[in-house]
Amino acid sequence: MVILQGCLPSLVSSTTQTKRLVIVGSDYYNHEKHSLNIHSSVPPSSLISSSQQTQSPSMLFPPVNQSVAAIVFGDGPESQLHPLTKRRSEAAIPIAARYRLIDAVVSNCISSNIHRIYALTQFNSTSLNSHVSRAYSGLGFGNEGFVEVIAAYQGPDNKGWFQGTADAVRRCLWLLEEYPMSEFLVLPGYHLYKMDYQELIKAHRNNKADITIAASVARRIHDPGFGFLDVNSENQVLEFRLKLERGPIDIHSAKGSRKSNNTAPSSITSMGIYLINIDTLKRLLEEHFPEANDIRSEVIPGAVSLGMKVQAYAFDGYWEDMRNIGAFYEANMQTTKSTDVGYNFYDRESPIHTLRHCLPPTLITDSVITNSVVGDGCILNGCRIKGTVIGMRSTIGIGAIVEDSVIMGSSFYQPKAEDSENSKVTDIPIGIGEDTRIRKAIVDKNARIGKNVVIINKDNAQEGDREADGYVIREGIVVVLRSAVIPDGTVI
Known part of the structure; x- marks a missing residue:
């Protein structure tokens, strides 16, 4: 006799159009930081104001699938998911009986009409490379859509492994610029959340920002791995800090629905998601901070100090950054409950895609x-x-x-x-x-x-x-x- 009480329906993957994704495997990066005296050595004349970086309103840009490419990193700077990461990168960890963590991020890109996705991988990347290559090949992207894995490499001018996220992107710029893009969307590939990136892109362009950082305003307990943003009432980033010196304060949505008249800065948590104008990214990596290794701790604070227009985009949905074993365990446990507190794997409007395994029924x-x-x-x-x-x-x-x-x-x-x-x-x-x-x-x-x-x-x-x-x-x-x-x- 079989008694199935309160069982959830079997998970079903679907295949639809995808975009070009870059997965950057940053697991086991060398994290020796270069000393960037970004706060005191920059003369006023070198500050970049928003007027100098003016862009057209969002309605004047080409469609998102032709103007934005995604870059996905396979691992965080300091993974606390060992031993699950002993033989695989964080983004390749299985979740919810049939998926990998990377599937949630790639699916966000697909649902957001981003057709060009790059994956830069390095250590423990065998299973991730195999999964991405097989799961998202031949999905009808069109002539210029793709999900492409870029493994760490050595060349005459670049010897050794990628030294961090900034170093990886800098060394791959020659390939990333193959298509005429206006922005890069930089994404951690091991977080669990649903986000319409088109809304983020729209806010970025309407604000005429150089960089827009997605920030979580829903959670009260945050892991400081991606830093904290001090923002004003217009959600412009005034300071980027790796440590929170005071308790987080709610800000109002970057979409404009929760504006604040407060003049005191508020602190919110960065999600490690950055939308960066390509010209801005090139200047930061090649001119201002050519020795920087890490986007989170060096390039983003540097951009703020240079006076670039850095905006925060408030995200109030479910977001799990898989900061440790406990968080990973709880995210899985939530899939067994019929509540709306966790990630929705059954959303027909924004489905999660994965590799088809062609297995028999259980x-x-x-x-x-x-x-x-x-x-x-x-x-x-x-x-x-x-x-x-x-x-x-x-x-x-x-x-x-x-x-x-x-x-x-x-x-x-x-x-x-x-x-x-x-x-x-x-x-x-x-x-x-x-x-x-x-x-x-x-x-x-x-x-x-x-x-x-x-x-x-x-x-x-x-x-x-x-x-x-x-x-x-x-x-x-x-x-x-x-x-x-x-x-x-x-x-x-």
Whole structure:
């Protein structure tokens, strides 16, 4: 008998037109900062005023799909998602049973009619490069639309890896300028949110800004990784800071619906999303700060100090920056609930796109499944699942109980007969064994969990490093490593 209580419908991907995306893999960048004396060494004559950077109103620009290209970075400067990032970049981490984090950002571009998307990748980029290349190829972009992966490279004038986001964009400008664009939209590829970038572009052009920074005004607790913006009543950025010296204050929407008459600056959180005029970007990278490595901590503060017109665009929707394991876990848990507090994977007007896997339907036998999301190709036999995300090709044995967890599944179906030289692997197949109990855990791909295993964080530890044993504990959440082997009878 199969009892499906409160189950969500299976996730369905769709394919529509995409734009050109650049994914820049900034994981493991060299973060040694150059000393840029941007606050005191710039003479007044070199300040760039808004009048010097005047652009046409938005209605005079070509269509967005012909004038804006997106650049997506695959990893943040200081990832706290280890061990999920041990063998992959942040943007390639699976989420919600069938997607990758990068899919949410690419889908925003598609829904916003941005047809040119670049992906610059570096370390741990194999799975990300493969996913992007296969998922978004041949989607009918037209003659000039594409999603293109640009891997880190060395040349006669550029030896070594990309040293940061600014260095990566500077070294790839010759390729990024292949098409006549007016702005670049710079995006982290590992955040979860829905945004109509056309509204951001419209506000940028109407304000005749040099740079527009998307800022979150909905969340009260922020990770300072992307910095804080001090803005005036017109949402013009007065100062960019990496540390918040006072509590955040609500500002009014950059769209004009929540204007403020206050003269005191307000502090809001940058989302790491930048819309930059191409001429402005070239001057910043090649003339003003040719040694800068990082856009967030060097180029953007430098632009503010130079007197460029830097605007804030207030975003009050759901946004999760995946700042740590706890945030990633909660984002997955929200997909199992029927509330509107999280990311909506079922939005027909703005669907999320991903790779088509052509897997068989999930087989469920004598199981009880409650408030869970189950991916394709799973085999669930006589188990109980509650409040859990079950990834593709997962196998769960008779008598197993899985609660409030994220099971990422498997990359392949295990052959019937494996190499007998490795008896440890042969004895424990990929998946979750019989009579095993798992609660509040993340089980990475291809893990082999034996029979009668208990993974419940029995000591209520908040942190623990047991990678040699196949798991770690982060914020009270047990994380089983990719391809880990947990022997029969283990208690964690």
